[in-house]
Amino acid sequence: MTTTAGPGRPRLTEPRRPGQTAREEILDAAAELFTEKGYAATSTRAIAESVGIRQASLYHHFSTKHEILDALLADTVRAPQQFAERLAEHDGPATELLYTLMLFDAVHLSSGRWNLGALYLLPVIRSADFAGFRARRTELMDAYRALALRALDELKVPQDWAAPREALAGLPFRLVESVINERSDNMAGAHAPLHPPRLFADTAIRMLGYQGSVDALYETAQRLTAAITEDAGIPVAVEA
Amino acid sequence: MTTTAGPGRPRLTEPRRPGQTAREEILDAAAELFTEKGYAATSTRAIAESVGIRQASLYHHFSTKHEILDALLADTVRAPQQFAERLAEHDGPATELLYTLMLFDAVHLSSGRWNLGALYLLPVIRSADFAGFRARRTELMDAYRALALRALDELKVPQDWAAPREALAGLPFRLVESVINERSDNMAGAHAPLHPPRLFADTAIRMLGYQGSVDALYETAQRLTAAITEDAGIPVAVEA
Known part of the structure; x- marks a missing residue:
């Protein structure tokens, strides 16, 4: 009816x-x-x-239906991409900035009512109609990569840690994005996330060679996130 | 015509x-x-x-069309899942066994002519018709997790590395699976992988706290893979 x-x-x-x-x-x-x-x-x-x-x-x-899909996809990257832009204006160790971006993005991917990231793999996304969305997502990937490369320098990661360096710098984005796959595989509970978002940030920073305390990074990230989101009016998802 | x-x-x-x-x-x-x-x-x-x-x-x-999809999906997990079963019969450090499984799986995901893993996120996969495929994929995930938990013990990873441990042990599977996302995002070249498969194994073992040489692990994995695949007649993809 x-x-x-x-x-x-x-x-x-x-x-x-x-x-x-x-x-x-x-x-x-x-x-x-x-x-x-x-x-x-x-x-x-x-x-x-x-x-x-x-x-x-x-x-x-x-x-059109494409327009609806485009609006939904835009919502999935807009907030983290804007957040990354603001983050780039902040001083501080790249390790802290990257961790903060990963935590924000993992919370964002975990918190949506529907697991929209699962739509990224649709063939239709490769069509010209979605060029704008793809460009914005690439900007987010590039922000991850730039911070990861700086973090690798800071962390003095040995040459054979995982070469090539440029390739390794692409993987933090991939690990955070796997929030989507976890949600998709969770058959119960409307595809709720299985793990707290910070697991992905904690683990991604380890794979770049960070040996310090992740609790300290987490505290810094929370302070920085509050400062940026209050400042810029970026909607921040509440971590469960 | x-x-x-x-x-x-x-x-x-x-x-x-x-x-x-x-x-x-x-x-x-x-x-x-x-x-x-x-x-x-x-x-x-x-x-x-x-x-x-x-x-x-x-x-x-x-x-039916479902039957075709099921046959395609079965091919994507059969070889790594059989390989994991054989691997479980081998002695040796779990760190080496896990690395070997990850390398085999990453090569397998990289080598298919089409990026079939992109179909894992289709809603239809959650229907009863695909229960068999899901069960086999879960077996593969469980094999990863069991080896990762043993590897974490061996590597004497400190308590605050990334808690909880059980959750961390699920991430090597996720990182290797991101071969699929990389292929999907590669708009050129028929979704060829962007990076050599060993990048994913090298990085996943680092995130569990491995500090040694990944080259040494890689050599061990190649020997072990040859022994297992010759023995069991498991089709092994040729690494590019």
Whole structure:
């Protein structure tokens, strides 16, 4: 059963989904259907029905299914990428900055209601429609890599630790991203994360050769995160 | 254009795809279409056309699209899972055994013509049809975890290295699996791996606290791999 509310007109039913606006409700419904049923298997009609609005009302907010997917994907990288930009303005050891970025990103990936990162591997993401999303994600990867290379210098990692260095510097991003795979493999509990986000930051900094206390890094990261997010108004997910 | 060759009858055209048998050609075509166009977007008819056989001939080998996907996924875990079973019969430090498993698995994930691991995140994998595949993959994850826990004991990793220990022991599998994400993000070259497989094994053993020479581990792993694969007839991918 769908409602008869059209664009602009007040909704006749109570909202069924979290979200302040119809747009947010549409995004939540699409996120659920894309991750639970699959992207190709989900029609815009099914999304509208799941929100409790007419398909015409949905088109008022998004003209295509690609546009909905793009909006969802943008949300997954916007906050960490903005955070990385702010972080680059801070002084301090790269080891601390990288750890702080990894912790922020791991919390962000862990906290979404739906496991949207699972959509990164869809073939459609490689099409021109998603060039903007890919560019932003590449910026985030590059921010990780630049900090990792500086951290490797600071940590005086021996030559044979894991060569080549440039390749090793790409792996912290990969380990943090594996939050997505853990969530996807968790068959129970709506794909909740299996482990606290800091596990990924703790382990990624170890693989670059950090031998000190991860508790000390964690405390520094919390202070730095609070300073950056308050300053820039970046939405910060609450760590469970 | 399709050929008129039916089940059992000789093919009228030259095979278009790698594979000794029609079954292998079907699997290769499906692997390409599933990873390049998407699973839901690919019909059995499109697979048959891509092989150059009739749809009826395809149904001679596979009764459903799920069955084709299941056969493809089974191939991605069978060899590493069998290898892990053989490895468990060998004596020696767990650090060496785990490294050997990671190297074998990373080579395996890097060497497939299509990046089939990208299909692990499809929602359909969570359905009952794929319970067998999921069970086998879980066995492989468990083999990783058991060796990682033993390696952590051997390496005398300090308490605060990255707690909890049980969670840390799950991450070597995740790092090796990120070969899939690297391939997926490589827009050029048909999703070829960006880095040599040993990078993942080298880095994963470091994150468990190994401080010795990875070159020494690599040599040991090559000897052990040769012994196990010759013995058991497990197909071993050639490292690039």
